[in-house]
Amino acid sequence: MSAIATLPTEMVRHDHVASRNAEQIALKVENLEAQYGRGCSACHELTGPEHSTNVCGQCGTVIACADVSFAVRAGRTLGIVGESGSGKTTVLRCLYGDLNPAGGTASLMTYEDGRANLFTASAQVRRRVRNFDMGMVYQHARDGLNLRISAGGNVAERLLAAEWRRVDQIRARAGHLLERMEIPRSRMDTPPSAFSGGMQQRVQIARALANGPAVVLLDEMTSGLDVSVQAGVLDLVLELQRTEGVAMVVVSHDLGVIRLLCERTMVMKNGRVVESGLTDQILEDPRHPYTQLLVSSVNA
Amino acid sequence: MNEAVVSEMPHDASRTQSGTHSGYSYAFLDELTKKSVRRAILKAVAVPGYQVPFGSTELPIARGWGTGGLQVTLSLIGPGDVLKVIDQGSDDSVNAVNIRQLVELTAPGVDTTAATEEATIIQTRHRIPEAPLHADQIMVFQVPLPEPLRVVERRESETRRMHAEADYGRIWVALYEDVVQHGRITRSAGYPVVVNGRHVMTPSPIPKWDVPRLHQAPFLSLFGAGREKRIYAVPPLTDVVPLAFDDYPFAIEDFDGAHCARCGSDDTFLVEVPQPDGSSVMSCSDESWCEARRTERGQS
Ligand SMILES: Nc1ncnc2c1ncn2[C@@H]1O[C@H](COP(=O)(O)OP(=O)(O)OP(=O)(O)O)[C@@H](O)[C@H]1O
Ligand SMILES: [Mg+2]
Ligand SMILES: [Zn+2]
Numbered sequence: 001m002s003a004i005a006t007l008p009t010e011m012v013r014h015d016h017v018a019s020r021n022a023e024q025i026a027l028k029v030e031n032l033e034a035q036y037g038r039g040c041s042a043c044h045e046l047t048g049p050e051h052s053t054n055v056c057g058q059c060g061t062v063i064a065c066a067d068v069s070f071a072v073r074a075g076r077t078l079g080i081v082g083e084s085g086s087g088k089t090t091v092l093r094c095l096y097g098d099l100n101p102a103g104g105t106a107s108l109m110t111y112e113d114g115r116a117n118l119f120t121a122s123a124q125v126r127r128r129v130r131n132f133d134m135g136m137v138y139q140h141a142r143d144g145l146n147l148r149i150s151a152g153g154n155v156a157e158r159l160l161a162a163e164w165r166r167v168d169q170i171r172a173r174a175g176h177l178l179e180r181m182e183i184p185r186s187r188m189d190t191p192p193s194a195f196s197g198g199m200q201q202r203v204q205i206a207r208a209l210a211n212g213p214a215v216v217l218l219d220e221m222t223s224g225l226d227v228s229v230q231a232g233v234l235d236l237v238l239e240l241q242r243t244e245g246v247a248m249v250v251v252s253h254d255l256g257v258i259r260l261l262c263e264r265t266m267v268m269k270n271g272r273v274v275e276s277g278l279t280d281q282i283l284e285d286p287r288h289p290y291t292q293l294l295v296s297s298v299n300a
Numbered sequence: 301m302n303e304a305v306v307s308e309m310p311h312d313a314s315r316t317q318s319g320t321h322s323g324y325s326y327a328f329l330d331e332l333t334k335k336s337v338r339r340a341i342l343k344a345v346a347v348p349g350y351q352v353p354f355g356s357t358e359l360p361i362a363r364g365w366g367t368g369g370l371q372v373t374l375s376l377i378g379p380g381d382v383l384k385v386i387d388q389g390s391d392d393s394v395n396a397v398n399i400r401q402l403v404e405l406t407a408p409g410v411d412t413t414a415a416t417e418e419a420t421i422i423q424t425r426h427r428i429p430e431a432p433l434h435a436d437q438i439m440v441f442q443v444p445l446p447e448p449l450r451v452v453e454r455r456e457s458e459t460r461r462m463h464a465e466a467d468y469g470r471i472w473v474a475l476y477e478d479v480v481q482h483g484r485i486t487r488s489a490g491y492p493v494v495v496n497g498r499h500v501m502t503p504s505p506i507p508k509w510d511v512p513r514l515h516q517a518p519f520l521s522l523f524g525a526g527r528e529k530r531i532y533a534v535p536p537l538t539d540v541v542p543l544a545f546d547d548y549p550f551a552i553e554d555f556d557g558a559h560c561a562r563c564g565s566d567d568t569f570l571v572e573v574p575q576p577d578g579s580s581v582m583s584c585s586d587e588s589w590c591e592a593r594r595t596e597r598g599q600s
Contacts, residue, residue: 127465146470149477156476161469166546167479189480 024109025071026247027095027215032068032104034090037061039102047271049290054087054271064090065271074109074214075241077248079262079279081255081294086268088251089139092217094119095249096136097126108133110214131161135208139219139251141200144207145192151178151203152188158210177206182232198225205233212244219251237261255298259283267291327374327407333357337375337531341522344533349495350463351446356529360402365395366425367526369442370402373423376438376522379409384419389427389571389585399423414588426489428510430568430589435518435536441504443525446532448492448502468500472543479548491550492543495534500543507585509552509569514540560584563593 035043040059047054047063054063065087072078080088093099095106105117110133118129135158138144145154155174164170175185181202183195192200201224208216218237222230234257240246241261250261258265259279266276267288275288286292325331333355340354359367377383385400387393391414400412413419416431423440433439449459452470462468471492478485489505493514503511504523514521514534521534534540544550559566561573561581568589570582584590 123461123465127467131467131469146473149473150480152480153473153477157469157473160472160476161467167476168547170476171480 024074025114026074026076026109027249028071028105028107028114029091029095030069030105031066032091032094032106033066033102034064034087034094034099035061035102036064039063049269049272049274052270054085063271065094065268068104068268068273070266070273070276072215072247072249074247075245076264077237077241077250077262079258079265080249080251080268081253081258081265082268083294087271088268089219090271091268092136092219092249092251095215096134096217097130108215131158132211133214135211135213135216137201137204137208137216137218137221139223141192141197141204144204145200147193148191150189151183151192151195154192154203155207155210158207162211173210174206177209178203180236181206182229198229201225202229202233205236209240212246214247216240216246216248217251218248220253221250222252222254222257234260255283255295267294324406327377327410328359328402329357329371329374333371334375337371340531341372341375341533344522344531345520345535347499348535348538349493349499349501349532351501351525351530351532353529354531356526359526361398366399366423366442368524368528368531369423369425369440369526370399370524371526372440372522372524372531373399373403373421374407376440377403377407377410377421379407381407381409381420382411382413382418384413384416384422384429384588385424386422386427386429386586386588387425389429389569390587392587395425415592416588426505426507427569427585428506428513430584430586431592433517433519437519439519439521441506441521441523443502443504443523443530444527445490446502446523446525446528446530448490448500463499466498471500475543475545479545485544485548485550488553494539494541494543496538497541501532501534501540503540507553507569508542508550511540511542511550512552516540555582558582560590560593563590563597565590565593 037060039061040056042058043056043061043063044066046057056063068091070078080091082088094101101119104119106119107114107116108118108129111118111129118126152171152174155177156170159170159173175188178188179185183199183202192203201221205221222233225233252258262279264277265279265282267274269290275282275291282291283295286295336355340352344352356368356371359370361367361370383403385396387396390396403410404412416429419437421438421440422429425442428439447459449462449471452474453459453462475485478487488508490502491508491511493501493503493511495501503514516537518536520536523532542550555570558570560568560570560583562583565584568584568586571585572580573583574580
């Protein structure tokens, strides 16, 4: 029996939370590479922003991301921006274990004290790390939710995977998280197929946060939400940053969201990182022509 | 491989006679088939609860009538063995009689019995005998549906991945949803269990009553699914723990003080037996046990 399941709901924190040091690097990624296709020796050379494509001209393989490196400290948030198809979702899926990367390393503070490469761990270990230490909000709710079981069940699944074994505590925690997402407890036993897109997205966020994970990956979490609901979701994320010491990676088209949530930002194009640094600097004084275009198109 | 367990099996490959009778191989199956079934059994014993694929063959009994269990029995049995076959607690059902006759016809030197304590191998459909079993007895279960995760996942590739990664959140959620909808866990026959702290397994459609008897049992349990071509095992002295919640614990059937109308037992698994006048009475499901109790009482 896991110790967390015996704690009162409001106090429930991941085992590692106490040891989370705000200055510690929670997640570190080096030279992450992922591809669709078999690849050839020329793939790397023939793709990227200087070729304006992520498709290898020789073999047709999609180099969905390559040479992606970054680190996120506990309690901090990294933003990823970039045009459609630039590889943002791919990066998150590799980290969460939905996609096997072709190369690179990822280390998690909560896994072997950050000394081991998560990508080369066994499937069972990766699953355990994902169940206990990570949360993910998918760009499309249908990828992140089981629409046939209840909203509460969707949150409960994450708690059960992390070995919570009391229904009353599971319901209290799930109900509490859903309420913070402005989904009333009275709807908690309804399947999310009956919900609006925005509500489904909020169920996903509640689900991602259920275990008090060390790292949360959020893919377009506010897209499709009403402005008023967006504000509530953003408030919650800001509060999590303050109180829970969670490291977050936020992918968003919305530079307003990035400016609000992320100290640091990474700009991707054609599967590569073209610029990264403090968000304010990038938005005020973009260096790369693509970033300049991105920023000016929003400001225009 | 657990050598101790293997050497405790009453009949290893070398002891099986190769002589034929009525034009059949000993115990009907040819030696190659028996060898491959035994290999699957050894693997199953080595990884408790893991479903080992095997090349299920045709038998003169329709699939779905216990061909998986029968192949296990025929591969193990040899001269000096005593076989008991029960179908839902009855030694006299057509299915049980057919299986016994096949063995009597093709395996000289094997005795059959209805007395549980005399048997070295007990092939069963849906029950474990009430009488305590001992270390040199083997239970062989006929299994219609070996995959406990099928209720939550249709795809075989996905259920295999889930077992490999010990990714059991979804079957737990099914139990959670059951509790939310019905106020209790309604699953009864084939109740899912965790074997050796690792694999989720279905104990075949035995009643909940029988499930605790698999936990740390002195005997070896072998499960054969003919149609789905799977063999799995619970070796002696292995943990078998039903999936349940701390606040909704596993409970066996409650007969509310009822006793067997024939032998008077109030500590056995009872079934309803319709009477000629349209009414019904409760009676032991294990007929040989019931019979023995009646004889015992007649003598005293
Ligand atoms: N299953 C797949 N098979 C082949 N190519 C794929 C597959 N999934 C994604 N891709 C390609 O990989 C590249 C990166 O896709 P990804 O989804 O990571 O982009 P993104 O930055 O998240 O885009 P968006 O902003 O539209 O969500 C794209 O060129 C995409 O077409
Ligand atoms: Mg995307
Ligand atoms: Zn190529």
